[in-house]
Structures are given as structure tokens and as C-alpha cells.
Amino acid sequence: MSKKVTPYKDSELGKKEQVTRMFDTISENYDGLNRVISFGIDVKWRKKVVQLIKEAGADSVLDIATGTGDLAINIANNTEAGNITGLDISPGMLEVGKQKVASAGLSDTVKMIIGDSEQLPFDDESFDAITVAFGVRNFENLEKGLGEIYRVLKPGGLFVVLETSVPTKTPFKQGYKAYCNWILPTIGKIFSKDRSAYKYLSESASIFPYGENFNNILRKIGFINVEDKPQTFGVASIYVASK
DSSP states (O other): OOOOOOSOTTOSSOHHHHHHHHHHHHGGGHHHHHHHHTTTHHHHHHHHHHHHHHHHTOSEEEEETOTTSHHHHHHHHHSOOOEEEEEESOHHHHHHHHHHHHHTTOTTTEEEEEOBTTBOOSOTTOEEEEEEESOGGGOSSHHHHHHHHHHHEEEEEEEEEEEEOOOOSTTHHHHHHHIIIIIHHHHHHHHOSOHHHHHHHHHHHHHSOOTHHHHHHHHHHTOEEEEEEEEGGGTEEEEEEEO
């Protein structure tokens, strides 16, 4: 089992509470920082997730760890889905997301609600598709969160995860390590008032059980047709599974 990392190592709060506090703090700068730290490539990755949802013909979609709603809004604008729910544990991120949804004229299509991925406030088999972009590594209990996702996904439904991973080939592996250890935390210090946040994001990415390790966890939960699709030299992966 991977070791646990938290944003604030001297805090008496649990990981869930620390992650909530962290995202509340960086919510106003989050979108801009995402573009900077990924050099804008995260937009391309999200488009690929949206295309998978479109091809599945999903109508009801749950976007967990929706943050400021980037993926939920993209799904609303580029698929036939008419019932999209964005769920996040951070009130600060959700507030920014609600403003973006309203500005896009999507308030009737996209509902933004506060919630815990490990205690989803939905009935069994509620959604045609579920997405998580850069959120599963923040689950306090990964298997519990994935079990909840499995529970609320309809039989035959699609589950898509976009998450960071670690390149395995030289020189990308060495370059990624240097980027996470030095450049990412430096960007966080310059642009964010929470210096611990981006150090945590790089640390959590480095210990996440990516690739076949994550595939095996999904299979253990009960998902089928599990596949991972490495992106951009392996710095991120899109995982696809069904119920």
C-alpha cells in the first residue's frame, strides 16, 4: 500500500479535511495555475475524456472532484448529456465552479453540489457515466471511494479517470522527476498563497498507484473492461472501465 501524504504535515486534521482546506485556499487561482503547470496540455486531456463520454451516449453524468467545473462544463457543451452533476468536497472550488456554470448559461444542465466521494449522496445505479479528473489521488480511502463510484454507476455504465502518472522511459522519467521536485513547487510558491498545496500535489502524484497497479485496484472493486491510456509521454493517464 502506498504511503500517505497530506498537504499540511504538522496538522492534526485528517487528509480529507486538509485537502478541503487546501483547495478552498487555492480555488481562485486554480484554473490559471492548472494551465501554467501543465503548459496547457490538460485541456487536450480533458477533451479526450469528453469524447469518451460522447461516444458512450451518456445522458446522466457525475463528475467527482469537479473542482471549478472545467470537465463538467466541457461535457455539457460537447455531448448530448442533459443531466450533469459536479460534486466536490471544497466549498471554495464549488463557488468558483457555480459562477462559471452560470456564466456559461448551463445552470439547468449542470448542478454543482458539495459532497464526499466516499459517501456519495445518490441512490444505487444513478448515473450512465462517472468521471474523475485529477481527483482520485486525493481520496482518503481510495478503495472506499471507488466502491462508492461502482455503487452509483448503472450496469453497463462508463467510468473514466484522468490522473497523473509517472513516465517509465528515459529521459522523460528523469525530466518528470525534476519537474515535480523543483519546478512545480516553485510555481506554487510564486503564484499561490498556499505554498504547501503544490508541494503536496507533486508528492501525491509521485506515490499514486498508476498504470497496471491502478487497473488492478479497479478490477478488485468489480469494474470490467479496464484499460489505461498513457498521455504525453506518460505524465498522465486516462483510465477507462465499465460496470
